[in-house]
Amino acid sequence: MDGVICHTNPYHSQAFREFFSKRNLSPTDEDFAQHMFGKSNSYILSHFLERVIEGKELLKLEDEKESLFRQLYEPHVDPVAGFVRFIEDLHTHDVQLGVATSAPRANLDLILSRVPVRSYLGSILASENVKKHKPDPEVYLTSARNLGVSQDRCVVFEDSFSGVTAGLNAGMHVVGVLTSHSRDELPPCHLYIEDYTQLDYQAIAALL
Template sequence: MLTLQSLIKKKHKMVIDLKHYNGFIFDMDGVIADNHHYHIDAWREFCKRHGLSFEVGAFTSKYFGKNNTDILQALLGKSLSDIEIDLLGEEKEAIYRELYQPYIKPLDGLIDFMRELRIQGGKIAIASSAPQSNINFVVEKTCIKEYIDVSVNGNMVKFGKPNPDIFLKAAELLHIQPQKCLVFEDSFSGIQAAINAGMQVVAVATTHKKEEHDPALTIISDFRELL
């Protein structure tokens, strides 16, 4: 059973004391749900429809964790209007939701972990580069709505990850100082964004394997390790 006396362990050493934090900020894709492959499949189909080349390794290393504005403009090699970004982004996200809906589930241990955080008085935010339509989809299908205090999507900040804006916005809405927030992230750009925000971060090894992450980080495979 988790209490705020609990410590996240890494290599048998005590690393992060959960009782130090009042706010817990979760990225969504790859953290709340392990949906990396479904986003890859959706982007592959999107690129096919638009006659764009697609290579999984290059795409993952360059774009995962970034918002649709940055990804679409890079893929298409030109600036896009807000309307174009909205239309193209929603096209891709509709493909993703159709592919993922039959299989969506929360990452192992997530619901129990969130429940214990709330029991102990912690506040919980989602901070995701995804559009709000995807956040609503995942929150509903994983049955975590009752645990979420605030959510921040990519359209609510000017600059996407690795800029810290999205995590700072989440802390602001939680009314908690950044240094009192703990972030859970899977992408390299998201981890850097949390560090840039002055927050401690736990790496979730879904999109990237444990050995791919900076060994100085606290790294977990799923939330069962925190219970």
């Protein structure tokens, strides 16, 4: 979802900056690129706070940061160029569609309340629905089962190193969405796109 449906990472960065500034921490842009994009909040918080964050403390800190993100991002929800048209094109060709995100369900609900694609999605998974986060392939393998599609017939859209790795680990084709990283910063993908304006069903079918 993040960086694939909507270009949310600048707002996540802003929310984390405010969150960490309250704790006298000042991560750099490079820190965020390496240790935030595509990572779970458990990893991010544990890395930057330099101790294991889990259990009730994780839930409390995650809620603080994600509530701040939603407050910052709500006035600016906007899909990546061409996304809705592309999803509609896939839907008319009977493609099974799902979203699989490391973000909390509340963030997912915010975006799906503004980007009109929920009715097309046969599987919706957020961080609460998995035990292992990307780069583990659990969220993609679960999505494939939910959709009734074999993993070798799946195409994953990802913008982060850990997300692309998760898709590849699942044995799926991966499209790298270059909203957050350059192609050189991602593992090798089957296709790379800047946005969805030049993409259609035929281009995706060709990958399979």
